[in-house]
Amino acid sequence: MCYFDHQLWPCGWWKWGNFREQCTREYRTGETCGLKLVFNTYLEPEVCRHCEQIKKKQGRVAKMHSDVHRWRAEGNRRATIEKTEKEIYELNVQIAELWGEHEVRKHAINY
Numbered sequence: 093m094c095y096f097d098h099q100l101w102p103c104g105w106w107k108w109g110n111f112r113e114q115c116t117r118e119y120r121t122g123e124t125c126g127l128k129l130v131f132n133t134y135l136e137p138e139v140c141r142h143c144e145q146i147k148k149k150q151g152r153v154a155k156m157h158s159d160v161h162r163w164r165a166e167g168n169r170r171a172t173i174e175k176t177e178k179e180i181y182e183l184n185v186q187i188a189e190l191w192g193e194h195e196v197r198k199h200a201i202n203y
Contacts, residue, residue, distance in 0.1 A: 094111065095131035097130075112132070
């Protein structure tokens, strides 16, 4: 039961920080017993890395949707529209994966 700092973001994402204090179960200097307890929690004001990536990808998807809408009104860009719609689908899959990773990490105990 050694003590570590704990970083927490507003979205619930967290990570272990620096080692702070050794417990009485471990007698070797510089070693930890493997059990982690929170020494201090530091609330981070900005968004986490995952949320930032998700926001960027969602912005790209929104831009692509507006481009497709404009191209459909113009006409004569069927190949470009198909390619962009495929990219939109791929980005939506990536966004879903990032959200999944985010939720797993948010509710995990031992990362």
